[in-house]
Amino acid sequence: MTVDATPGSEVVLETSRLLLRPWRVAEAVVQRELWTERDPRVPPHRRIDADGHPTVAELEDSIRTNQVWSTWLLAVERKASRDVIGYCGLVDSGRGAAGEPELAFELLRRVWCQGYATEASLAVLEWARASGYERLWATVWDWNTASRRVLAKVGFTETERKEVDAVRGTTLFTTIRL
Template sequence: MHQPRDRLPASIETARLALVPPVPAHAPAIARLANNRNVHRWLARLPFPYSLEDARRFIEEIAPGESEHCFAIVRREGEVIGVVGLHFAAGLAPELGYWLGEPYWGRGYASEAAAAVVAAARIAGFATLRSRALASNGRSRRVLRKLGFAEIGEGPDPAGANKGLPAIFMRLDLGGEAAR
């Protein structure tokens, strides 16, 4: 019997974007976009400074790992603009995460990419998704609310570069078969 994770697509097309597995050719763009203090300040899991080697490690080791289902966010023109995906941890609902390079903020790309991943998770049969954002990250919280996530609590961010900072924890019930 296939688990919902096994039913997630390898790639997704939206009106303006292609969500595709990250490949080595994406590394320079990912490194350039992620090596930005304004991007890094919101993200728990990215090192800073962010080098080409960090991007290569993400593409070769992290993205294909058992705990991730990641997509590079690529505009129709072929330009990589960020990353979106689900993080899997034992005993927890998958966690939706995303980031965009600063030049692409405020254009609806995060909402479009995240909505596509949420739709894919719903079709795959997940019952629930979770996400979190720093309490000070109103833009990300608005994206998540637009997708239907509800704020379910707040407290210190549990891990990574933002460990201990005030975070808002969010949940989206999808009505699928996979509990939690």
């Protein structure tokens, strides 16, 4: 993996098949597709609402102003086809301990089961380690077996901490020491 994360530069991570980099405004359509594919058990604020929000234009604005997609939540681009297939990176969700960000990833359904989430996550973990983080968190719905498998493959372990939601399922808290 190659990392370009010098002070003042944008983070770019490269693996054999992937390039993880900041989002481009034109890729808001990919973000919108991710929103449309989300499981109905995902909370409403993370799905397209009845009025069709967020729109592509709203997502374009969020990329321009960096409101929703932080500098550390990187677009995942396949190098061979140059298409963006989702995101992977670190977020400060406030759910883990102070100074310990959360690994987050989401890929388009058409690319599931091809190892991209694992590959992207490993690149982000290496970047986090090189950046001096000692531990990361990841939360996952108990029903999301594919994401649970990815987290296990890259070394996360489930903790005793859980948040039970009778409607949406239980959120599991996982962690990894770097």
